[in-house]
Amino acid sequence: MCGIVGYVGEQDAADVLVDALSKLEYRGYDSAGIAVFEDGEIKVEKCQGRLDNLRKKMEEVGKPEGCVGIGHTRWATHGEPSDINSHPHGNKRVTIVHNGIIENYKEVKEFLVGKGYEFVSETDTETVAKLLDYYYDGNPVDTIIKVVSEITGSYALGIMFADYPEHVYAVRKDSPMLIGVGKGENFLGSDVTAFLKYTKDYYLIEQDEICDITANAIKIVDIHKNPIKKELQTATWDVNAAEKGGYAHFMLKEIHEQSNAVKMTISPRVKDGMPDFSETGMTKEELASFRQIYIVACGTAMHAGMVGKYVIEKLARTSVIVDIASEFRYRDPLIGEGDLLIVISQSGETADTKAALALGKERGAKTLAIVNVVGSSIAREADMVLYTNAGPEISVASTKAYSVQIAAMYLFAFELAYVKKAISEDECRKYVKELLEIPDYITHTLDVKKDCQQVASKLLNADSLLYIGRGLDYALSMEGSLKLKEISYIHSESYAAGELKHGTISLITEHMPVIAVATQKALIEKTVSNIKEVKARGAKVYLVCGESLQLEEGIADAIIRIPEVDEILMPTLCAIPLQLIAYYTSVLRGNDVDKPRNLAKSVTVE
Numbered sequence: 232m233c234g235i236v237g238y239v240g241e242q243d244a245a246d247v248l249v250d251a252l253s254k255l256e257y258r259g260y261d262s263a264g265i266a267v268f269e270d271g272e273i274k275v276e277k278c279q280g281r282l283d284n285l286r287k288k289m290e291e292v293g294k295p296e297g298c299v300g301i302g303h304t305r306w307a308t309h310g311e312p313s314d315i316n317s318h319p320h321g322n323k324r325v326t327i328v329h330n331g332i333i334e335n336y337k338e339v340k341e342f343l344v345g346k347g348y349e350f351v352s353e354t355d356t357e358t359v360a361k362l363l364d365y366y367y368d369g370n371p372v373d374t375i376i377k378v379v380s381e382i383t384g385s386y387a388l389g390i391m392f393a394d395y396p397e398h399v400y401a402v403r404k405d406s407p408m409l410i411g412v413g414k415g416e417n418f419l420g421s422d423v424t425a426f427l428k429y430t431k432d433y434y435l436i437e438q439d440e441i442c443d444i445t446a447n448a449i450k451i452v453d454i455h456k457n458p459i460k461k462e463l464q465t466a467t468w469d470v471n472a473a474e475k476g477g478y479a480h481f482m483l484k485e486i487h488e489q490s491n492a493v494k495m496t497i498s499p500r501v502k503d504g505m506p507d508f509s510e511t512g513m514t515k516e517e518l519a520s521f522r523q524i525y526i527v528a529c530g531t532a533m534h535a536g537m538v539g540k541y542v543i544e545k546l547a548r549t550s551v552i553v554d555i556a557s558e559f560r561y562r563d564p565l566i567g568e569g570d571l572l573i574v575i576s577q578s579g580e581t582a583d584t585k586a587a588l589a590l591g592k593e594r595g596a597k598t599l600a601i602v603n604v605v606g607s608s609i610a611r612e613a614d615m616v617l618y619t620n621a622g623p624e625i626s627v628a629s630t631k632a633y634s635v636q637i638a639a640m641y642l643f644a645f646e647l648a649y650v651k652k653a654i655s656e657d658e659c660r661k662y663v664k665e666l667l668e669i670p671d672y673i674t675h676t677l678d679v680k681k682d683c684q685q686v687a688s689k690l691l692n693a694d695s696l697l698y699i700g701r702g703l704d705y706a707l708s709m710e711g712s713l714k715l716k717e718i719s720y721i722h723s724e725s726y727a728a729g730e731l732k733h734g735t736i737s738l739i740t741e742h743m744p745v746i747a748v749a750t751q752k753a754l755i756e757k758t759v760s761n762i763k764e765v766k767a768r769g770a771k772v773y774l775v776c777g778e779s780l781q782l783e784e785g786i787a788d789a790i791i792r793i794p795e796v797d798e799i800l801m802p803t804l805c806a807i808p809l810q811l812i813a814y815y816t817s818v819l820r821g822n823d824v825d826k827p828r829n830l831a832k833s834v835t836v837e
């Protein structure tokens with residue numbers, strides 16, 4: 232999704248802004264631009280395409296010279312990616328960058344056209360720029376207040392008024408924005424990675440707070456102009472964590488970071504060998520009392536929820552409904568008082584997950600957010616929060632965030648099973664001990680890289696493939712399939728292996744490779760039968776299974792064997808070959824692994 236940056240200080244603003252925008256590239260974008268005060272005038276440079284296009288353009292025409300400015304990476308929503316639709320938008324008096332969607336932009340536009348304004352772009356953003364111009368009375372804060380009371384939808388806005396060349400203004404609603412606090416310089420950023428290189432200190436801007444930022448002062452007021460005092464936050468993320476550190480891609484680096492990320496997520500939540508969720512404020516009695524658990528999320532995070540469902544139901548004997556957030560929010564779910572809603576999100580800003588959370592709260596359910604980004608909207612809005620300490624995940628394809636989400640789900644399941652007396656204390660300790668050992672096993676599992684590369688070389692030219700598994704292996708296959716689709720652009724589907732005969736097996740030919748996952752002992756024989764069925768119909772089969780599994784000769788065309796742990800924990804290891812197969816297939820196809828087409832890292836609009 233779009234990224235906003237801003238700078239006020241003594242450095243070359245264009246350089247800082249482009250550098251900061253490069254840190255937000257991972258969010259996904261199709262055009263970029265900056266506006267800088269040059270000799271008291273707002274100068275804009277923007278164009279379609281990657282930041283490199285903007286850099287080249289500025290090399291040719293000269294970059295705007297000054298120390299104050301705003302910048303933007305756009306992910307098109309209203310109007311195609313083009314130079315004209317790129318941000319900033321505005322005129323010589325007021326210029327803005329915007330994230331989000333202005334829902335009533337048509338009405339606003341009509342109003343402004345009636346007042347004689349002409350529009351050049353197809354964006355909703357231009358209406359806000361013109362409305363600011365229309366209401367501008369010499370006082371930026373008053374003007375912003377007037378405008379935000381007339382627009383609906385979601386927005387984070389970075390604003391420059393020509394009369395105030397030492398100031399950048401900001402306001403947000405339902406779209407995140409932070410102020411980076413430096414020494415003699417201050418920043419704006421859609422997330423901390425934008426300014427992490429310059430400062431780790433920041434303020435979180437809350438709904439409809441209006442910020443007036445200069446090099447040495449930050450003034451924040453609410454919609455009634457009451458001054459707001461903020462608590463300074465300090466990012467725990469290391470600046471190197473947001474760099475590739477010698478890896479070819481962020482995705483590969485993040486796959487390698489999983490061992491540590493899982494350790495950082497689990498270790499702080501284990502006290503004396505037992506799960507400890509006291510940081511959430513939830514008592515054991517309360518946890519044991521929930522009638523129904525809902526897990527709601529999108530994409531990979533929803534797949535982590537699927538693993539959570541299997542594990543919670545198996546160990547804690549408590550019913551879990553997993554739902555896609557965009558479905559949950561509109562299907563009038565039966566959730567209510569006495570239920571627990573768990574929302575899972577890496578970014579903590581996913582629009583549908585946020586809406587699902589709001590609905591759960593409205594209906595009286597208790598809400599727990601499992602979130603990676605500290606201080607994100609979902610983390611702040613939920614009743615309880617459990618941070619997955621994975622550090623920044625830059626690659627659009629989620630890998631380490633998935634592993635920490637399932638690790639958190641396991642620990643939660645153990646605790647729930649224990650407080651509900653579905654497992655004994657000894658059993659709980661045993662599970663926790665095994666989970667604490669998983670980081671080391673993850674490191675060993677990375678040895679399968681070569682095997683995965685070979686499988687990837689076989690998938691390279693496939694048009695479509697199937698992932699099959701049963702039970703937890705099926706839950707995991709969903710994630711394997713999504714990973715492959717999103718970065719290799721090869722169609723794939725995950726199927727419960729036992730369901731193939733009910734229709735899908737008709738697709739099987741020698742041109743439809745099958746990736747089978749078989750780690751669940753009680754189900755292995757069944758899955759092997761399904762493998763034989765697809766093999767008999769010509770499919771090439773690539774099997775992921777435990778290292779000691781005895782198999783008939785020729786059962787699969789390639790077998791990727793991974794270390795064995797308690798079968799309930801196998802998804803924590805099995806995820807790795809599936810991620811690597813997707814990664815290498817994407818590399819071999821020459822794709823932009825970290826920034827797949829059409830995708831954004833954090834989906835902050837519906």
Ligand code: M6R
Pocket residue numbers: 529530531532533575576577578579580581584627628629630713714717832833834
């Ligand atoms: O930030 P979130 O975890 O809420 O994001 C949810 C999905 O958009 C995300 O997991 C997406 O499916 C991944 N990019 C897939 O790799």
